[in-house]
Amino acid sequence: MSNSIHPTAIVSEKAVLGNGNTIGAYVIIEDDVAIGDNNTLLAGSVLKSGTELGNDNSIHEHAVIGGLPQDLGFNIATPSFVKIGHKNTIREFVTIHRASQENEATRLGNDNYLMTQVHLGHDCQLENNVIIAPSTGLGGFVSVEDKAFISGGVMVHQFVHIGSLAMLGGNAKITQDVLPYMMADGNPAHISGLNKVGLRRAGYKVADITAIKKAYQLLFNSESKLEQRLHQLSQLDHASAQHLASFIQASKRGFHRDKA
Numbered sequence: 001m002s003n004s005i006h007p008t009a010i011v012s013e014k015a016v017l018g019n020g021n022t023i024g025a026y027v028i029i030e031d032d033v034a035i036g037d038n039n040t041l042l043a044g045s046v047l048k049s050g051t052e053l054g055n056d057n058s059i060h061e062h063a064v065i066g067g068l069p070q071d072l073g074f075n076i077a078t079p080s081f082v083k084i085g086h087k088n089t090i091r092e093f094v095t096i097h098r099a100s101q102e103n104e105a106t107r108l109g110n111d112n113y114l115m116t117q118v119h120l121g122h123d124c125q126l127e128n129n130v131i132i133a134p135s136t137g138l139g140g141f142v143s144v145e146d147k148a149f150i151s152g153g154v155m156v157h158q159f160v161h162i163g164s165l166a167m168l169g170g171n172a173k174i175t176q177d178v179l180p181y182m183m184a185d186g187n188p189a190h191i192s193g194l195n196k197v198g199l200r201r202a203g204y205k206v207a208d209i210t211a212i213k214k215a216y217q218l219l220f221n222s223e224s225k226l227e228q229r230l231h232q233l234s235q236l237d238h239a240s241a242q243h244l245a246s247f248i249q250a251s252k253r254g255f256h257r258d259k260a
Contacts, residue, residue: 015047018055033066036086050079050098054086054110061092069100069122071140081105085128088112096120100140121158133170145180147202149195163247165202167195177255179219180247181212181240190259191220211238219244220258 001020005011009027018037023029025043033047036055041047045059048066059065066082068074080099087110090096094114099106100122108120109128118132121140132138132150139158144150146164153171162168163180173187181199183192194216199209215233222229226248234245248255 030066048098050081052081052083052105054084056087057084058089060090060094060116063090063092063094063096065090065094065096067095067097069097069140071100071122074100074122078102080122082108084108085110088114090114091118092116094118094120096124097122099123115152127164147198149198157253159253161247161251161253164243165195165198167198174256176253177247177251179255180243182216184256186259189256191256192259208238208240211236212240212244215241215244 003017003019003021003023005023006025008025009023011023011029012031014031015029015033017035020038021035022040024041027041028046030047030049032049033051035053038055039053039057041059042061044062046064051066068076079102082096082098083105085108088108091114093116096106097120104123106120106122106124108126111128112126112130114132115134117135119137121138121142123141124138125143127144127146129147130144133152135152136150136154138156141159142156144162148162148164149167151168151170154168154174156174160174161177163178165181166178167183168174168178169183169185171187172185172189174184174189178184181195183195185192194213196209215236218232219229230245230248233241
């Protein structure tokens, strides 16, 4: 199946295209871009050098993917990439910058939905089924686990880690890690409870949610030292509690706590 390329599109001869792609008016595809099959690139979208795109993605008007990292120490000659998986929706005016580190990549997994004017900074790592609402910015080296939901206007500091099924409220200021399964809101942000709606929608059973609630209470409703709480958490016989414990142990920025 051949590609449909609008006559006003500029597609480099050095780009590699799969089959069944639809490339709209005034789209620009630079050198050293690789595109899989059945992608749709709408008017004015730009894929810059070093961008890899999987299959069945939808890139909307004026999105720019693979731009230079906003890092004052970056050498323009450094080879780096943006690597995007399958079935992602990237809406109007989204910007995704390539990595700042040599031969590294900013990565977006599968089935993610980035709404209008979202910015992903250099070296960000997003897993799968992540939803990010309009006018949200992620600084460099931010990582986001599966099924997190980031509301509109949220600003996320560089190097922050956002856990699976976390939900970030609108206009929140995120400067530390956000634990899996929890809701963070405010400026400065604080944990406001469990993301029970998200857990139910993800298929978590009552017993699962009860176990996560017990882990939450252990973390935030105890006056013991964090090391003791982590030990107790690791003893809970549930995969989600184990994930919480390992997430905290790996945290380098600390994590947002509940409101005092």
